[in-house]
Amino acid sequence: MSSPAPVLxxxxxxxxxxxxxxFRGLDxxxxxxxxxxxxxxxxxxxxxxxxxxxxxxTPAEGTLHWDGLPLRQAGADxxxxxxxxxxxxxLKDDLSALEALQFLARLHGHAGDEAGCTEALRGVxxxxxxxxAVRTLSQGQRRRVALARLQLAPRAPLWILDEPYxxxxxxxSALLDRTLAGHARAGGTVLLTSHIDLNLxxxxxxxLQLDDLxxx
Amino acid sequence: MSRVFTTIVxxxxxxxxxxxxxxxxxxxxxxxSISLFPLGxxxxxxxxxxxAPGVVWVCALLAAMLSLTQLYGTDHADxxxxxxxxxxxxxxxxxxxxxxxxxxxxxxxxxxxxxLFGLLFGLDGRANATLALSLLLGTPILSLLGGLGAALTxxxxxxxxxxxxxxxxxxxxxxxFGAGAVAAVEAGLSTRGHFSLLGALLIAxxxxxxxxxxxxxxxATE
Numbered sequence: 152m153s154s155p156a157p158v159l160x161x162x163x164x165x166x167x168x169x170x171x172x173x174f175r176g177l178d179x180x181x182x183x184x185x186x187x188x189x190x191x192x193x194x195x196x197x198x199x200x201x202x203x204x205x206x207x208x209t210p211a212e213g214t215l216h217w218d219g220l221p222l223r224q225a226g227a228d229x230x231x232x233x234x235x236x237x238x239x240x241x242l243k244d245d246l247s248a249l250e251a252l253q254f255l256a257r258l259h260g261h262a263g264d265e266a267g268c269t270e271a272l273r274g275v276x277x278x279x280x281x282x283x284a285v286r287t288l289s290q291g292q293r294r295r296v297a298l299a300r301l302q303l304a305p306r307a308p309l310w311i312l313d314e315p316y317x318x319x320x321x322x323x324s325a326l327l328d329r330t331l332a333g334h335a336r337a338g339g340t341v342l343l344t345s346h347i348d349l350n351l352x353x354x355x356x357x358x359l360q361l362d363d364l365x366x367x
Numbered sequence: 368m369s370r371v372f373t374t375i376v377x378x379x380x381x382x383x384x385x386x387x388x389x390x391x392x393x394x395x396x397x398x399x400s401i402s403l404f405p406l407g408x409x410x411x412x413x414x415x416x417x418x419a420p421g422v423v424w425v426c427a428l429l430a431a432m433l434s435l436t437q438l439y440g441t442d443h444a445d446x447x448x449x450x451x452x453x454x455x456x457x458x459x460x461x462x463x464x465x466x467x468x469x470x471x472x473x474x475x476x477x478x479x480x481x482x483l484f485g486l487l488f489g490l491d492g493r494a495n496a497t498l499a500l501s502l503l504l505g506t507p508i509l510s511l512l513g514g515l516g517a518a519l520t521x522x523x524x525x526x527x528x529x530x531x532x533x534x535x536x537x538x539x540x541x542x543x544f545g546a547g548a549v550a551a552v553e554a555g556l557s558t559r560g561h562f563s564l565l566g567a568l569l570i571a572x573x574x575x576x577x578x579x580x581x582x583x584x585x586x587a588t589e
Contacts, residue, residue: 227455239446
């Protein structure tokens with residue numbers, strides 16, 4: 152298979168947090184069908200890099216291109232193709248799991264209908280708890296509700312996931328493994344951070360070590 | 368645009384319905400603070416009628432400010448704000464939706480409650496109608512400007528006080544023309560000028576405040 156053109160390309164990226172330069176000279180090309188595992192010590196700038204790539208912050212140096220277009224120009228079009236899952240689950244305590252998922256789904260261009268979202272919750276094993284208030288769910292269950300977004304069709308081609316395995320049990324991790332592998336096999340792209348070793352084989356994740364890019 | 372807009376408004380209204388006590392606090396503040404004036408100033412009908420428009424307007428202003436501090440705070444803390452900014456809607460749309468949600472929960476009830484206090488203060492029918500109309504035009508301005516303040520002070524310590532200090536001066540024109548309209552009716556003058564200016568202020572706020580708010584939100588989440 153010839154290597155397809157990258158969907159998201161970064162060149163000579165640098166990120167500054169306050170006075171501290173987290174990394175510089177980062178080149179990155181995310182291609183369809185890839186799972187990229189971003190690694191690095193605590194404080195090495197993993198989350199900062201993900202936020203840069205999601206377009207939530209601007210790099211101190213370097214350029215970002217989506218489908219050959221600068222990220223700023225791609226704007227709303229890029230955001231429609233992106234599913235960014237932050238460390239925070241973005242669920243409101245006072246809503247039910249189903250309502251919280253419907254809100255996120257509608258925000259990101261899905262129909263957000265009850266049937267579709269119920270199905271997505273069934274996919275993450277929370278079908279029976281769908282009417283429970285988010286307040287009453289455990290950390291792992293909340294993570295599952297946030298991850299249920301990945302089950303919604305149509306899927307965004309690029310997934311940027313910040314510690315998606317956080318708080319998940321073995322069963323939940325296996326489910327996420329299957330979802331990620333399925334997305335990559337269908338031609339999607341995944342960029343994720345994880346402090347535990349990934350159990351992904353088909354396709355095998357590409358490791359990106361952020362520590363090597365820290366300025367000395 | 369409209370999908371994200373209605374989604375945010377519907378969610379904010381639903382959240383307010385789930386937290387009824389919290390949503391009603393600004394209204395309670397409005398009722399209590401207005402009732403203090405006859406006690407403090409004295410029950411002289413002539414004086415009360417004279418100060419009524421100003422008192423109602425100032426109390427509405429403070430009640431609106433009181434409820435604004437948390438407008439973006441919880442969304443920022445739990446990551447919802449980030450997800451809103453990652454939708455395909457513009458910052459203007461998001462800010463406008465949040466302001467509309469806030470107005471329906473606070474501005475609209477304040478407007479509806481105001482004529483009641485007009486009666487208590489001895490305002491006649493025409494003056495009372497003018498007061499309600501001025502609040503109907505004025506309270507959306509407060510929600511829009513307050514949203515800007517809430518976005519600018521997002522994530523700061525003592526954001527609440529800072530917000531009030533930042534935004535109160537900006538609301539002075541609305542206060543002057545809003546309360547002034549009622550005074551004009553009392554004096555038998557035309558209110559057209561006052562309402563034109565209030566309308567102009569509202570249009571300017573709709574066009575400009577959400578733009579600035581959207582930019583401030585992007586900076587706050589950076």
